[in-house]
Amino acid sequence: MQYERFFRDQLDGLRRDGNYRTFAPIERQAGLYPRAFHHGLNREIVVWCSNDYLGMGQHPAVTGAMRDAVERFGAGAGGTRNISGNSPSHLALERELAALHGKDAALLFTSGYMSNWATIGTLAARMPGCTVLSDAANHASMIEGMRHSRAPKHVFRHNDPRDLERQLGRIEPGTPIIVAFESVYSMDGDIAPLAEICEVAERFGAMTYLDEVHAVGLYGATGGGISERDGVSHRLTLIEGTLAKGYGVVGGYIAGSAALCDFVRSFASGFIFSSALPAAVADAARASVSHLRGSGEERAALFDRVALLRRRLDQAGLPHIMNPSHIVPVMVGEPNRCRALSERLLEKHGVYLQPINYPTVPRGTERLRITATPQHTAHDIAQLVDALRESWDALSLGAAA
The missing domain is CATH 3.90.1150.10 (Aspartate Aminotransferase, domain 1)
Structure with a gap:
């Protein structure tokens, strides 16, 4: 060739x-x-086309936190968290993110793409017999995670709880199910009916996986996204977000139960084998999240x-x-x-x-x-x-x- x-x-x-x-x-x-x-x-x-939606990438609290952290901790992280350890910056940011979404725990990734790919791929692959129900407009990172898992996947019509219900009704009772969807869809700008999707998923005993990357920082009383705005955060099994858009820095994360986050931490190759975010990035992101929770x-x-x-x-x-x-x-x-x-x-x-x-x-x-x-x-x-x-x-x- x-x-x-x-x-x-x-x-x-x-x-x-x-x-x-x-x-x-x-x-x-x-x-x-x-x-x-x-x-x-x-x-x-x-x-006119940046995803730094609030301009937080230049906010003095954010740049100041990053500058101070570089002086204290240096530029890099030194490797994966398994090898180089958990810095106080990582742990503090994860606590901030868990609190933002009203969850027990959170887990940081190097990007929103990686957090989707690694988490969905790990959950769907390791739960025996798992089936994934995916919104037709889901992001490529979610779709790649599903493909990587090799789990059966069914696509339901975009933002259509009735079609989701119809497809869930065809799955054998007792099957582990992940319903994966977004809150704000980034190209058309439409918003998912979160409460209705949660109601359908709950009826069939399915996990709910919500991608909030285009909503965190922007919606809700403290920037917790559409799930906070609509009062359904507690009904979602897992919330995934980014630090690179509304928060103006870089990185991705998931928030959920302590056991779920620990499971992903322990089994997701995309987390285990990726170098950690530098402490300076983590501190800058925490400054941004903290500021927007109060402003x-x-x-x-x-x-x-x-x-x-x-x-x-x-x-x-x-x-x-x-x-x-x-x-x-x-x-x-x-x-x-x-x-x-x-x-x-x-x-x-x-x-x-x-x-x-x-x-x-x-x-x-x-x-x-x-x-x-x-x-x-x-x-x-x-x-x-x-x-x-x-x-x-x-x-x-x-x-x-």
């Missing part, structure tokens, strides 16, 4: 389809976000900006998906047009909005996914909408596909 030719041909196919991904040379600057410096264009830009200011400002953005898009006649979350998808519907729109926004207007194409979203639903933050001003929003309207018309995009 001509390996290099194979690699080039596959990449050329992505380019022809409009799905080749490019990484922008962007320098984030603490204190200036959402402004950043684009080294390719040699100019300042405004970022609603950032959440209120976020949703104020989102509401203003939606009003301005409506006034400009730009198509976007209406949903109850903070995510604002502007629909384009074709990959090459989506990329052209993104490139014009950046080059002409200094607006950074990466195109979202297949396989992140189904073909024909390509979009720009806007995430306003508390740091975006009303003037920024007006400039964004004006830039979108000008670029939309210049490219003759017409109505959304």
Whole structure:
């Protein structure tokens, strides 16, 4: 086989389809976000697609905690927690996260992807005869964990408790079951009916596995996510989250019973063989979680900006998906047009909005996914909408596909 030719041909196919991904040379600057410096264009830009939803990556309490921890503990962790040990920083953050979700325990991972992959893969593989029920829109990390487990999997219609009930009714009573779903779905911005899903799962004796990565920090009185907002945290077997989005740092975690977290700690290869998060990362994340547990200011400002953005898009006649979350998808519907729109926004207007194409979203639903933050001003929003309207018309995009 001509390996290099194979690699080039596959990449050329992505380019022809409009799905080749490019990484922008962007320098984030603490204190200036959402402004950043684009080294390719040699100019300042405004970022509109970051998952640092609240701008906590530059909050003084967070950066100060990280800086202090680096001075005390150094840059790295020294290896896995089994080898290098539990630092006080790891244990304190896990206690903070357990308290956030009203659970007995929590367990840290190096990323949200790893926490999903390792946890679902371990639980489904090691419980004899386990079957997984998966929402049709679940994230790739959850799907990969299910695939890795080799456990039987059934997909229920997205956010449809009745279809979940129908499929659960076909499974032999007494079978170990995991019902896996998300709270906020990151591409369409819709929100799962958590109480209804919990009710169905409880009726069939199933475990409930909730991915809250796009909700923690943003929803609930203390940032515990949709499960806290809806008052159902106690009904969920396991809550999985990230420290890289609403909390602005990096890492993933699960929260649940002490036995469940210890089971995953003891059997999940993705935890056992991964180096631990550095203490500086753990301390920064704990500062962020702690701050947002006590402050609603950032959440209120976020949703104020989102509401203003939606009003301005409506006034400009730009198509976007209406949903109850903070995510604002502007629909384009074709990959090459989506990329052209993104490139014009950046080059002409200094607006950074990466195109979202297949396989992140189904073909024909390509979009720009806007995430306003508390740091975006009303003037920024007006400039964004004006830039979108000008670029939309210049490219003759017409109505959304």
